[in-house]
Amino acid sequence: MDYCDLLTELTQQHGISICKAEEMHPDEVYIRVESRDLRAAAAFMNKRLRAPVSMLFAQDRRLRNEGFAVYCVFLSSQMKKWLFLCASISAGDPRFDSLSDVVYSAALFEREIREMFGIESVNSTDIRRIRLHEEVWPQGRFPLRKDFKAEGGAVPSQVHYGFTRVEGEGVFEVPVGPVHAGVIGPGHFRFSSAGEPIINLEIRLGFTHRGVEKLFEGRHHDAAALAECVAGDSAVSHAVSFCHALEKIYKVPVPVRGRYIRAICLELERLYNHANDIGGIAVDVGFTFPSAFCAIIKETVQSLNRELFNHRFLKGVVCCGGVTGDLDDERMRLLNSTLKAVRRDLGELKEMLFSSVSFIDRVDTTGILRRKTAEDLGVTGVAARASGLHVDLRKDFNDIYEIARFRIAQESSGDVLARLRVRISEFEESMRLIDEFAHNMPSGPVRAEGFSPQAGCALGYTEGWRGPVLYWIETDPSGAIDRCKIVDPSFLNWQGLAYCVLGEIIPDFPVCNKSFDLSYSGSDL
């Protein structure tokens, strides 16, 4: 299937007129439609490509007298292309028809657009703010508009955040957070429960909102350091996606060796985080020894990171045009020998976990996220693969991974055990991939020298350890960033967590939560 066929179908069978369609980059197609057709076009793409909304975001183009623009992005893994539906919205009456009743995965994005730009999505069912909490932020101030001023207007809005209430005899509410008992991020969870089972879980986030997207505006390629701080445990994934977008705009060819070193870093990041999560799942059902064992594996990989690249979280490695450091023979030997030890430890860990009947009893059939639910919500990454969805950007795009014969992890039961199995199998695959990369890596430069900043827009993407990390960037003629939209996999996956705990007991919430292990800061931006 070619995207032209798709467009023909869209115009002829659905009567939607396409203003313009252009292939801005080999993997990006921009399809301009009228704003009144956006809803129907998105519904068509969603059905036809069997893909949820990957991104839906707005942009303030009023300084260029073009009003606002809304972009709705779908991934076609068959065509290996990102399809952008773009619509202009008038500055005088900023609104578009809500997509969420036909494409549910758009719902959260619509709330985001409403609070950040003041663009109304007509007929949407949920208009609560996500990040700018009513208690501290006034109404009518939209941070991502270009005429926004940081000062003034400190009077908070009088509107209260409306939690969904479950009423009836014997129903009680358990509010938790934002400050939790452990050393973890802030989020507010409100359980409604009758007896043991959870009837409803409301997750209110936004506590780590720092206004990151606004901070990117006006910055250049040096903002890679800021991208690394969006979600600290995904520093490499965010930096790679950010640089990928800029490299596409500035037309910088990243040397092959640089691409390999980035891939090795991405897999090292996956290793230490998956080790952490496997340990987290064990400790949340009270199985402490394997958890301590995982902490040792994590520590081993993080100290390896420091030996190789001088940073335990690999910050500062990725830069626009390639990477800042190379791996010499001595470091490669260290990488090899450390991974050998880690592989042995993982074998022992698997034996400990899977030979314990009481452990399996706790994780098997706990916290099931059904395939249909995952699809509708737009759940991505590890959680999607555990629910039977065949999605991984490493499969769709990267040639390096193709040479290394990348195998996607796949489970179908959607429970905690499935997510644990996906993590373990990805852990094994990552170690194999690093070996392959080390073997295939050619010698040569690791960084492209000199590039010319210019105007343009592009999507940068990579499969981080949680799932796809997406950066859409538009630059002005000086090459400075005009708009940067970030989607961390956690943003959509939090909803998956809220669904999978329904019917479970509150004491099983921590283990369900850990099996997703989502980022607060990545979601809150």
Place this chain on the structure above:
Amino acid sequence: MITILKNRMLKGVLTKKIAWAEPRVYETAGAELKALIAKKFGRSLNIREVDAGSCAACESEIIACSNPVYDIQRFGINFVASPRHADCLLVTGPVSKNMVLALKSTYDAMPGPKFVITLGDCAFDGGPFKGSYYIEHGAGSIVPVSLHIPGCPPDPETIVHSLLNFLKI
């Protein structure tokens, strides 16, 4: 069970095997820290951590302090679940506007005498997020701060050495 016992014996005590640094430096600092905590706090220093908008890297390093390799607990430092049990408040993150109230309430819930430590560059003055519309100017503008541990994020060894130098005063 047999695998657990086997691995328990094979791994042994890891705290003596910090391979990447001079292990004695960490151990000596720890012993000194332990003696100071015994003297000044009656054997244990209880810390309550609050994430006020960090990117979770600082949290990861604080958790790493308690892993089997660094095992900061043997020096008398505990991370506690409630501010009511804490001597010290450890703040990370640039303090998002949404966390101001929660941070204040946590501080107020602690019994005196109490003190505050900020950890990570963001908590000092906003770090990479400086100038954002949604952050305060570091934790110092909300609660009185006695010690700052710099880094992005500071590693476990830095955390231990900073605590030691602070308590020596």
